[in-house]
Amino acid sequence: MNNKRINVTSPSLADYNEYIDEIKDLWDSKWLTNNGIKHQKLEKEISDFLKVDNSVLFNNGHLALETAIQSFGLTGEVITTPFTFVSTTNAIVRSGLKPVFCDINKKDYTIDVNLIESLITEKTSAIIPVHVYGNICDVQKIEELAAKYNLKVIYDSAHAFGVEINGRGISCFGDVSMFSFHSTKVFNTIEGGALAFNNSGLYEQFNSFKNFGICKDGSVKSIGTNGKMNEFQAAMGLCNLKRVANDIEKRRVLVNQYKDNLSSIGGITFVSEQEGVKHNYSYMPIVFEDSNKSRDKIANILEDNNIFARKYFYPLINNMECYTNFKDVDLPVATYIADRVLTLPLYSDLEIDDVNRICDIILSK
Ligand SMILES: *Cc1c(COP(=O)(O)O)cnc(C)c1O
Numbered sequence: 028m029n030n031k032r033i034n035v036t037s038p039s040l041a042d043y044n045e046y047i048d049e050i051k052d053l054w055d056s057k058w059l060t061n062n063g064i065k066h067q068k069l070e071k072e073i074s075d076f077l078k079v080d081n082s083v084l085f086n087n088g089h090l091a092l093e094t095a096i097q098s099f100g101l102t103g104e105v106i107t108t109p110f111t112f113v114s115t116t117n118a119i120v121r122s123g124l125k126p127v128f129c130d131i132n133k134k135d136y137t138i139d140v141n142l143i144e145s146l147i148t149e150k151t152s153a154i155i156p157v158h159v160y161g162n163i164c165d166v167q168k169i170e171e172l173a174a175k176y177n178l179k180v181i182y183d184s185a186h187a188f189g190v191e192i193n194g195r196g197i198s199c200f201g202d203v204s205m206f207s208f209h210s211t212k213v214f215n216t217i218e219g220g221a222l223a224f225n226n227s228g229l230y231e232q233f234n235s236f237k238n239f240g241i242c243k244d245g246s247v248k249s250i251g252t253n254g255k256m257n258e259f260q261a262a263m264g265l266c267n268l269k270r271v272a273n274d275i276e277k278r279r280v281l282v283n284q285y286k287d288n289l290s291s292i293g294g295i296t297f298v299s300e301q302e303g304v305k306h307n308y309s310y311m312p313i314v315f316e317d318s319n320k321s322r323d324k325i326a327n328i329l330e331d332n333n334i335f336a337r338k339y340f341y342p343l344i345n346n347m348e349c350y351t352n353f354k355d356v357d358l359p360v361a362t363y364i365a366d367r368v369l370t371l372p373l374y375s376d377l378e379i380d381d382v383n384r385i386c387d388i389i390l391s392k
Contacts, residue, residue, distance in 0.1 A: 041266030078196030088207025088220030
């Protein structure tokens with residue numbers, strides 16, 4: 028019996044010799060961080076890849092998000108969703124703001140734009156929606172609401188690297204988008220992240236904020252943080268960026284295989300395709316419509332076979348121990364999905380045979 032361990036994800040890792048070649052000159056230059064040569068090169072290549080005017084690199088996505096929130100000087104309340112990775116909410120709360128949880132829609136699990144308006148108060152300063160699993164939010168509707176109520180929009184695009192709508196990069200929407208380059212993401216720099224945006228006026232603001240608030244002229248105008256990406260991360264990014272288009276294509280084939288294999292069983296929902304969207308196939312979530320018992324049962328059976336799917340995102344943020352003061356917020360759709368979703372293994376080096384084996388186990392139960 029084939030019992031090889033399969034995790035929910037596995038990093039796409041550049042060829043060893045290619046990476047060693049890329050970092051060799053760092054021993055000569057000794058320029059290891061603070062906007063080094065590789066950092067400058069990667070920043071430009073990321074902007075090109077994302078089809079956006081500007082990007083600012085960070086040592087991780089979370090600090091990129093905190094930088095956007097804090098350097099905008101947001102106050103009061105921020106509307107966001109509970110169906111995300113805890114980083115999104117932590118960034119809001121660690122910035123001294125109150126998260127106001129909006130439910131998600133049942134089609135793509137992003138923020139339910141029809142509910143946002145009812146949550147806006149005079150304290151609201153921003154909306155922080157999440158492009159969950161790389162599914163894009165209703166960016167048009169969010170733009171309209173932001174304009175009407177004069178709100179900032181910061182997208183958590185950690186899942187949406189390379190996603191486009193009608194040929195436009197996803198980070199062309201909102202004031203700014205945060206990407207994560209963590210090892211588990213579609214594109215990685217080991218740890219890393221970026222803010223991407225079209226308004227060039229924000230470039231210096233974000234750039235100085237990630238360097239303790241130190242501006243080009245040496246003055247310190249904001250209470251910044253240390254969010255700088257180092258040259259070893261940037262070197263990994265330069266190598267991995269060459270692979271990412273091919274990785275996404277491999278992911279697409281695997282996702283379609285999963286869907287073909289599993290479509291015959293009733294009661295399982297896949298995320299619907301979005302019109303005009305070039306997807307990045309970052310995750311393979313399935314939702315067991317009948318009950319959370321089937322979800323938990325399948326997760327356990329897979330585990331018995333050394334296959335580690337993940338209940339992602341479960342629990343909802345407002346059910347976590349550190350957020351118990353939000354546990355009574357009524358979020359029926361998010362609760363329903365969190366209780367039933369299982370994210371199956373998906374990464375570019377996963378083999379078709381592995382997908383078939385995983386599906387056979389699910390189908391036989
Ligand atoms: C990964 C992730 C983050 C955090 O990014 P890091 O680079 O790990 O700091 C934030 N939000 C979401 C939705 C994520 O998946």
